Amino acid sequence: MNTALWAAKTGLDAQQTQMAVVANNLANVNTTGFKKGRAVFEDLMYQNLRQVGASTSQTTEAPSGLSLGTGVRVIATEKVYTQGSFNQTGNSLDVAIAGRGFLQVTMPDGSIGYTRDGSLQLNSQGQLVTASGYAIQPSITIPPGAQSISIGNDGTVSATLAGASSPTTVGTLQLADFVNPAGLQPHGENLLVASAASGTAQTGTPGLSGLGTLQQGSIESSNVNVVEEMVNMIETQRAYEMNTKAISTTDQMLQFVSQNL
Amino acid sequence: MDRSLYVAMSGAKETLLAQTSNNHNLANVSTNGFKADLSAFQSRAVQGPGYASRVYSTDATVGWDNTTGALAQTGQELDVAVQGDGWIAVQARNGGEAYTRAGNLHVDVNGLLQTATGHPVLGDNGPISVPPYSAINVGRDGTISIVPVGQQASTMAAITRIKLVNPPTSNLHRGDDGLFRTNNGAPAESDATVSLASGVLESSNVNVADAMVQMIELARRFDLQVKAMKNTDENAQVTAKLLGLS
Numbered sequence: 001m002n003t004a005l006w007a008a009k010t011g012l013d014a015q016q017t018q019m020a021v022v023a024n025n026l027a028n029v030n031t032t033g034f035k036k037g038r039a040v041f042e043d044l045m046y047q048n049l050r051q052v053g054a055s056t057s058q059t060t061e062a063p064s065g066l067s068l069g070t071g072v073r074v075i076a077t078e079k080v081y082t083q084g085s086f087n088q089t090g091n092s093l094d095v096a097i098a099g100r101g102f103l104q105v106t107m108p109d110g111s112i113g114y115t116r117d118g119s120l121q122l123n124s125q126g127q128l129v130t131a132s133g134y135a136i137q138p139s140i141t142i143p144p145g146a147q148s149i150s151i152g153n154d155g156t157v158s159a160t161l162a163g164a165s166s167p168t169t170v171g172t173l174q175l176a177d178f179v180n181p182a183g184l185q186p187h188g189e190n191l192l193v194a195s196a197a198s199g200t201a202q203t204g205t206p207g208l209s210g211l212g213t214l215q216q217g218s219i220e221s222s223n224v225n226v227v228e229e230m231v232n233m234i235e236t237q238r239a240y241e242m243n244t245k246a247i248s249t250t251d252q253m254l255q256f257v258s259q260n261l
Numbered sequence: 262m263d264r265s266l267y268v269a270m271s272g273a274k275e276t277l278l279a280q281t282s283n284n285h286n287l288a289n290v291s292t293n294g295f296k297a298d299l300s301a302f303q304s305r306a307v308q309g310p311g312y313a314s315r316v317y318s319t320d321a322t323v324g325w326d327n328t329t330g331a332l333a334q335t336g337q338e339l340d341v342a343v344q345g346d347g348w349i350a351v352q353a354r355n356g357g358e359a360y361t362r363a364g365n366l367h368v369d370v371n372g373l374l375q376t377a378t379g380h381p382v383l384g385d386n387g388p389i390s391v392p393p394y395s396a397i398n399v400g401r402d403g404t405i406s407i408v409p410v411g412q413q414a415s416t417m418a419a420i421t422r423i424k425l426v427n428p429p430t431s432n433l434h435r436g437d438d439g440l441f442r443t444n445n446g447a448p449a450e451s452d453a454t455v456s457l458a459s460g461v462l463e464s465s466n467v468n469v470a471d472a473m474v475q476m477i478e479l480a481r482r483f484d485l486q487v488k489a490m491k492n493t494d495e496n497a498q499v500t501a502k503l504l505g506l507s
Binding site for chain 1: 273277278280281282283284285286287288289290291292293295298300301303319320321322323324335336337363365367368369370371372377378393394395408410411434435436437438439469472473476477480483484487488490491494
């Protein structure tokens with residue numbers, strides 16, 4: 001039917017998506033290592049109903065035409081990789097990444113996932129795992145009976161064993177980075193997976209080649225700004241209402257025609 | 262049939278088209294860098310015999326609202342907004358040069374600087390390729406500088422400049438894809454006076470209050486036209502009754 005209705009309908013769709021993004025951001029305000037999402041909109045194509053510059057006589061041309069826009073669409077919901085703030089936990093297995101990079105974990109299907117959630121734990125074999133129980137890549141096993149574990153800025157994991165006077169290095173945590181981290185695909189469970197848009201992972205030692213450093217005893221909190229999300233929510237709600245109004249007004253116009261003619 | 266019916270019909274039809282344009286503006290109230298469409302009605306008199314009362318109206322897109330939208334702080338280095346007048350040059354799908362004010366840029370997997378819609382951003386020498394970096398900065402004049410991967414922060418290196426232009430509005434039109442182009446298709450000259458702000462995005466410049474009032478006005482105008490059509494119909498009915506054989 002009328003494009004006026006459809007243009008307004010695309011507006012509703014877009015605001016609905018925006019609301020979903022805001023709701024997800026707000027829901028994850030306390031998720032460790034969470035990066036907020038952002039919906040990106042684009043105006044849909046324009047229909048050229050009357051060509052600008054068309055000849056109105058042999059010597060004159062129309063100074064303006066009529067091109068009608070057809071609404072809006074969501075082109076992406078991208079992740080915003082700003083640094084979250086650090087929360088001191090004092091837990092020796094908590095690591096926060098200061099700067100670029102992701103920890104690599106082996107997912108159940110054997111592929112590699114990437115995360116900035118550094119609240120690590122040990123499994124029954126003494127392996128470093130994420131809160132979901134997925135092993136950190138490269139795999140690091142803490143020997144049984146370790147009295148203390150320390151993780152250096154460069155990712156070196158060392159453990160002091162019972163009776164030993166000096167710590168022994170048991171492994172090194174590595175970080176992975178991407179050309180376009182915004183292109184990583186969110187996978188749930190605080191994990192992201194590589195995609196064609198993100199490029200392949202470049203792994204390296206923390207602190208070298210542009211990678212961030214690790215901070216033991218802290219976790220990176222979510223980078224969601226609650227006030228910003230609230231403002232977004234108000235804006236979204238009002239925009240939604242106005243598009244609803246546009247639909248009902250157009251509907252009333254058409255109703256008026258059918259009732260009066 | 263009374264010709265006033267057609268005059269009223271053209272009024273109603275064109276008002277509905279203007280409402281479409283207004284709805285499009287409202288739908289794009291959250292689109293970064295969006296410029297509201299302005300529409301206006303033009304009168305088209307019909308020349309011919311009889312009393313010169315037939316003036317049809319046509320809706321026309323007379324341009325776009327050129328005011329700057331509100332600037333929203335995002336804190337991302339690659340979010341840029343043009344301050345004041347001016348445009349960011351991007352490469353359109355056909356390889357030609359087009360202009361936009363939507364500055365949420367990102368570096369794609371091949372290191373190409375792109376807009377959110379996937380159009381490569383143009384520098385002084387064509388599309389901008391950004392080497393792997395650990396920090397990036399966009400200056401006020403569009404200069405992109407990076408700290409290459411593995412280097413100290415002191416080795417900030419300028420790569421190139423984003424092409425910023427400011428052709429006269431009369432020389433621009435909006436293409437079907439929503440990007441702006443020059444009327445003759447020739448690339449516009451870079452303008453050193455255009456300045457960029459980094460870490461902010463320009464929101465849509467649709468004035469919602471204005472659009473709502475416009476919507477009411479168009480709806481009422483439409484009602485009037487329909488009323489006029491109904492009146493013409495009633496006139497015709499009365500005529501038929503008077504002239505009918507009883």
